[in-house]
Amino acid sequence: MKKILFNMTDAELAQFVENMGLPRFRAKQIREWLNRGAPDFSVMKNLPEKLRDDLNANAQTLPLRVVKELESSDGQTTKFLLELGDGEQIECVLMRTSYGNSVCVSSQAGCAMGCKFCASTLLGLKRNLTVNEIYAQILVAQWELRNDKLSDKPIRPNGDANNGDVSHIVIMGTGEPLQNVENVIGFIERANSDMGIGWRKITVSTCGIVPGIHELTRWGRPINLAISLHAPTDELRSKIMPINNKYHLQDVLDAAFEFSGLHNRQLMIEYILLAVRGENGEPELLNCTPEYAEKLSELLRGQNCMVNLIPWNAVDERDFVSPSGNAVHRFQDILIKNGVHTRIRRERGNDIGSACGQLRLKHKK
């Protein structure tokens, strides 16, 4: 296996450079390129060509490499399929939006949670990602953004001074971040200190691991928390999200509101709208009937939260269908009538299989 220079400490990199019989300042030059996310050594134009070739033959820059890159038809969303040092694959997504450049990163290779609507969990959990492996995902996105700048591609609709930099991070890719909480916290600390990304521009999304939420509370940084709720009763939630058998809905919400209340932040509630195919072929609403809208309102009324209603991204292996637009609006209207903040999340990159784990799954098959 090739040596991964990004994983080396400064002392180790200096030793590596010395072993190659090179002057010391090369270590510093290489480190600067690594920090910028250089995908390989060929781009390091201040190194002699022979050295770049030698390095490419013996070493790797980042702990992951891009194996596939897909761009949505509007050019605003790019999805990367990435391969780790041990051959495991993960995904990350770059979204260029009016408020900034947001990157969705994975926290695990695969997922153990078993949610019935999700593609990420179909092949089970392989392993946790390291801090470097999570951090390298934003470097991949950052590198891409810098290349946007060099091309004549329109970058951001509002084009402000931060054009070309990652400004927001959502830990919503493959995996359950609170099953890998130590490395996720390490990653966030690093994104904050090394990339200058504010706590408030970072969001962790969880299916509801209560001890993990408590750990975030003890850690005490004012990041955003999103809870993947998807059902307003224990009975229904346990059917679509097995984790609910372990951590019940009300306990998850209590822990989550404790966290968001501590920092006076709005709690994000993720709610996928699911239907099943009825006997006559028409979609039959599963978690988004008017009755469930009333139940959800009861749970959340008066709390500082925002419900994101998410159209389900179809996964071939899963038996759900998406409800009609009318049903979605009826569901939303009931929440609004009850004073619960809600919005319908715009689908991004649907044409490139941007939902959790879709790309990785296709590739594995």
Ligand code: SAH
């Ligand atoms: N494990 C974490 C983070 C990863 S999933 C969590 O559960 O929050 C990120 C979000 O995408 C979750 O809200 C998840 O429920 C949702 N999701 C998974 N599969 C989806 C699909 N096919 N369509 C739409 N959203 C999906």
